[in-house]
Amino acid sequence: MNDSARFIWLDGTLLNxxxxxxxxxxxxLHYGLAIFEGIRCYESAGGPAVFRLREHMERLVASxxxxxxxxxPCDVDGLVVAARQVVRxxxxxxxxxxxxxxxxxxxxxxxxxxxxxxxxIGARPWTDFLPEDSVTRGIRANVSSFTRHHPNIAMTKxxxxxxxxxxxxxxxxxxxxxxxxxxxxxxxxxxxECTGENLFLVRHGGLLSPPTATTLEGIxxxxxxSLASRLGLATHERQVTRDQLYLAxxxxxxxxxxxxxxxxxxxxxxxxxxxxxxxxxxxxxxFRAVIDGHHPLSxxxxxxIDGGLPATVANDRHDHPAEIGYGHGV
Numbered sequence: 001m002n003d004s005a006r007f008i009w010l011d012g013t014l015l016n017x018x019x020x021x022x023x024x025x026x027x028x029l030h031y032g033l034a035i036f037e038g039i040r041c042y043e044s045a046g047g048p049a050v051f052r053l054r055e056h057m058e059r060l061v062a063s064x065x066x067x068x069x070x071x072x073p074c075d076v077d078g079l080v081v082a083a084r085q086v087v088r089x090x091x092x093x094x095x096x097x098x099x100x101x102x103x104x105x106x107x108x109x110x111x112x113x114x115x116x117x118x119x120x121i122g123a124r125p126w127t128d129f130l131p132e133d134s135v136t137r138g139i140r141a142n143v144s145s146f147t148r149h150h151p152n153i154a155m156t157k158x159x160x161x162x163x164x165x166x167x168x169x170x171x172x173x174x175x176x177x178x179x180x181x182x183x184x185x186x187x188x189x190x191x192x193e194c195t196g197e198n199l200f201l202v203r204h205g206g207l208l209s210p211p212t213a214t215t216l217e218g219i220x221x222x223x224x225x226s227l228a229s230r231l232g233l234a235t236h237e238r239q240v241t242r243d244q245l246y247l248a249x250x251x252x253x254x255x256x257x258x259x260x261x262x263x264x265x266x267x268x269x270x271x272x273x274x275x276x277x278x279x280x281x282x283x284x285x286x287f288r289a290v291i292d293g294h295h296p297l298s299x300x301x302x303x304x305i306d307g308g309l310p311a312t313v314a315n316d317r318h319d320h321p322a323e324i325g326y327g328h329g330v
Contacts, residue, residue, distance in 0.1 A: 027107030032162020138264030
């Protein structure tokens, strides 16, 4: 067990990390029959607070429903309380929370109904997922040789452990080729997402996002769409071709671990000016204000571990599209 977490919540009980174990002969380990979430806790103005905790736990339960679990030992409310309990017990502030639902006591006959679902929640101190300067300098990406899942082969709306073999293969290939991340195409050849992040393009001042038919409906993606609307940015969801990536004014990816990261190069082609563009920077600033507790949306999106957010938050400094320097439309 990772020694960064002293306590793990397992089926309603906090256990010492070395006691919260799963047998090697476990169907979820062998067949990928597990559901998980990745959730961030931030050191905000009001103390440690989890970003959109309830939405993440709702998606966890929804993923279990999609994959076919018929009953769970706890509900969303219980999971929200348990996540806070884990952070407090481990005396963490800025950290990464990992809830997982796995199958035990059966499942060897290749059916979920033959096992018993268990729920565990762990947490560890936060460490950067991408290179340290990626937020400002941007990253280099390539279009992967691996195709994103067909929606009728793997349930793309569920965070199923087995689905992520696809991501691991793609990202390992990219890193071995000298890139920082992989961009994956859907089975039709259109842009889908990265290995663990959603993708956005900026053209003529508007935001363009691939549809979610073959991708995970990212909570960070949803957050950025709300923030873009507050900035007066036009947003469009439609199919994106590989060459449209190369022609974009800006490209950035977003996710729980990555937050908002510009992509400065794709397939050895410079994107825009090769640095974070004005729309990317504006959304980075908005998102940072939210997680720091200084944004009007902080109260709605941050779930404090103890206490609450400040009674007042900073003025909405960025609600002025003119500051971005772009008009509307794609």
